[in-house]
Amino acid sequence: MSQLKPSFIYFDNAATTKTAPEVVEAMLPYFTEYFGNPSSIYTLAGTSKKAVTQSRDIIAGAIGAEANEIYFTAGGSEADNWALIATAEAYETKGRHIITSAIEHHAILSTCHYLEKRGFEVTYLPVDEYGIIDLNELKKAIRKDTILISIMFANNEIGTIQPIKEIGVIAKENKILFHTDAVQAFGQIPISVNDLNIDMLSASGHKLNGPKGIGFLYIRKGVKSRSFIHGGQQERGRRAGTENVPGIVGMGAATKRALAIMEDKTAKELELRDYMISKIAQEVPFSKLNGHPTRRLPNNINFSFEFVEGESLLIKLDMEGICASSGSACTSGSLDPSHVLLAIGLPHEKAHGSLRISISEENTKEEIDFTIEKIKEILQYLRNMSPLYEDYKKKML
Amino acid sequence: MYSEKVMDHFSNPRNMGEIENASGVGTVGNAKCGDIMRMYLDIDENGLIQDVKFKTFGCGAAVATSSMATELVKGKTIQEALKITNKAVTDALDGLPPVKVHCSLLAEEAIHAALWDYAQKNGIEIEGLSQPKTDIHDGEEEETYE
Numbered sequence: 001m002s003q004l005k006p007s008f009i010y011f012d013n014a015a016t017t018k019t020a021p022e023v024v025e026a027m028l029p030y031f032t033e034y035f036g037n038p039s040s041i042y043t044l045a046g047t048s049k050k051a052v053t054q055s056r057d058i059i060a061g062a063i064g065a066e067a068n069e070i071y072f073t074a075g076g077s078e079a080d081n082w083a084l085i086a087t088a089e090a091y092e093t094k095g096r097h098i099i100t101s102a103i104e105h106h107a108i109l110s111t112c113h114y115l116e117k118r119g120f121e122v123t124y125l126p127v128d129e130y131g132i133i134d135l136n137e138l139k140k141a142i143r144k145d146t147i148l149i150s151i152m153f154a155n156n157e158i159g160t161i162q163p164i165k166e167i168g169v170i171a172k173e174n175k176i177l178f179h180t181d182a183v184q185a186f187g188q189i190p191i192s193v194n195d196l197n198i199d200m201l202s203a204s205g206h207k208l209n210g211p212k213g214i215g216f217l218y219i220r221k222g223v224k225s226r227s228f229i230h231g232g233q234q235e236r237g238r239r240a241g242t243e244n245v246p247g248i249v250g251m252g253a254a255t256k257r258a259l260a261i262m263e264d265k266t267a268k269e270l271e272l273r274d275y276m277i278s279k280i281a282q283e284v285p286f287s288k289l290n291g292h293p294t295r296r297l298p299n300n301i302n303f304s305f306e307f308v309e310g311e312s313l314l315i316k317l318d319m320e321g322i323c324a325s326s327g328s329a330c331t332s333g334s335l336d337p338s339h340v341l342l343a344i345g346l347p348h349e350k351a352h353g354s355l356r357i358s359i360s361e362e363n364t365k366e367e368i369d370f371t372i373e374k375i376k377e378i379l380q381y382l383r384n385m386s387p388l389y390e391d392y393k394k395k396m397l
Numbered sequence: 398m399y400s401e402k403v404m405d406h407f408s409n410p411r412n413m414g415e416i417e418n419a420s421g422v423g424t425v426g427n428a429k430c431g432d433i434m435r436m437y438l439d440i441d442e443n444g445l446i447q448d449v450k451f452k453t454f455g456c457g458a459a460v461a462t463s464s465m466a467t468e469l470v471k472g473k474t475i476q477e478a479l480k481i482t483n484k485a486v487t488d489a490l491d492g493l494p495p496v497k498v499h500c501s502l503l504a505e506e507a508i509h510a511a512l513w514d515y516a517q518k519n520g521i522e523i524e525g526l527s528q529p530k531t532d533i534h535d536g537e538e539e540e541t542y543e
Contacts, residue, residue: 309431311456315407328431337431349428385413387424387435387452
């Protein structure tokens with residue numbers, strides 16, 4: 001690589017990604033030149049409207065949907081909230097039971113808690129040690145009044161990919177709607193809503209080198225859904241508010257780019273991912289891979305390191321210019337560590353000592369080697385400071 | 398998110414380590430909540446804290462409060478050490494983010510636990526010191542937003 005090396009190593013692509021230069025370039029004219037409101041009548045507005053239509057077509061094509069089944073939102077969380085709340089309201093006369101999993105993103109879990117307070121019942125399916133739901137458990141959880149199954153495509157913390165096709169079949173056989181939070185999967189792995197029997201799908205722009213503040217909800221034609229934001233005819237009357245035209249253009253451009261590079265990007269990421277996983281497993285004592293060895297996102301690496309706490313590890317890594325994340329309580333702003341790591345059976349202290357590395361195709365083996373060396377140094381330092389490690393050593397004597 | 402002082406104490410913790418045959422050792426916190434602090438005190442026959450060391454499993458704030466607490470108790474009498482509050486530790490660090498204030502409680506409790514251990518070992522009573530709770534998170538509840 002000939003370009004200047006950045007002053008930091010970015011390993012947090014599951015949190016957000018760098019907006020690709022071609023995406024920014026595509027967006028810019030829609031701030032300055034073609035700033036018209038797509039709902040207006042004059043020619044200037046027509047340019048904006050056309051851009052929105054083009055983006056919608058690109059996105060629909062990416063998942064094998066029709067353009068009028070794509071509804072732009074302000075991001076993945078809004079799409080998740082909408083999918084759950086609007087479906088619950090539209091189908092509550094049929095039933096008030098929803099099935100989801102224990103390892104969903106909080107955009108799903110907190111919305112489920114909200115619905116529970118309003119008289120809905122929610123079953124949270126457990127997962128195995130890899131974070132995969134049990135299809136038999138899913139079948140057993142289905143009741144006469146089940147109106148919705150919402151299971152994430154791929155997990156944001158441990159990267160585990162769910163058996164989406166099988167879930168889709170079960171949902172279809174039982175005539176239950178199937179929503180999937182595909183925020184981590186869209187643009188990373190191929191998705192066909194028809195092959196997978198998906199009725200609703202949430203996605204976000206900034207996870208695939210698009211801008212922040214834009215996402216979409218796919219709603220299959222025929223699925224009843226209440227309008228989520230009231231006050232205008234935008235998004236077929238279901239999501240009012242003047243369209244975020246630059247954001248929508250950026251989302252379209254990012255989707256187009258993601259599809260074009262997917263094969264190469266995945267191949268590069270898989271090589272880097274598996275290189276890093278095997279190297280950490282071999283070289284770092286008291287480490288354990290979280291998630292499934294193969295049924296995981298190409299960009300996800302998640303390890304637990306015993307006797308250390310995640311936030312301390314992250315601050316030390318940051319001092320070395322390495323950006324990563326952790327499932328420790330301290331990074332979640334609460335006293336409990338990640339619900340995902342607890343759900344796969346990790347004891348609290350190991351959940352606190354987790355590190356998530358989410359790579360991109362732009363990372364290198366050199367960056368990975370450097371990071372592993374730093375992880376080793378930091379762990380040695382933190383373990384030396386840890387009363388848990390002291391107790392462990394005394395027990396071993 | 399952290400003050401310069403917190404970062405300084407996290408990066409260069411003072412008095413980190415163990416004291417063999419310490420006069421008193423106290424361990425507080427729990428792994429469930431992600432922070433455990435152990436404090437070792439070396440107390441001379443005049444009741445003066447001659448040396449102090451700590452070991453901590455926890456976040457940046459937990460390490461920094463541990464480090465600061467050891468600085469505050471070193472050279473103090475038992476009664477002076479007993480008066481060190483979590484607020485004193487927090488203030489000495491130029492403050493902590495609200496979600497991290499519980500870490501300073503850990504430091505205060507660790508001092509008490511180590512003094513309690515010293516008192517037990519020597520069969521003495523320290524005025525104003527009752528058996529400290531080992532888990533500072535008892536009764537603490539998470540805030541929920543709806």
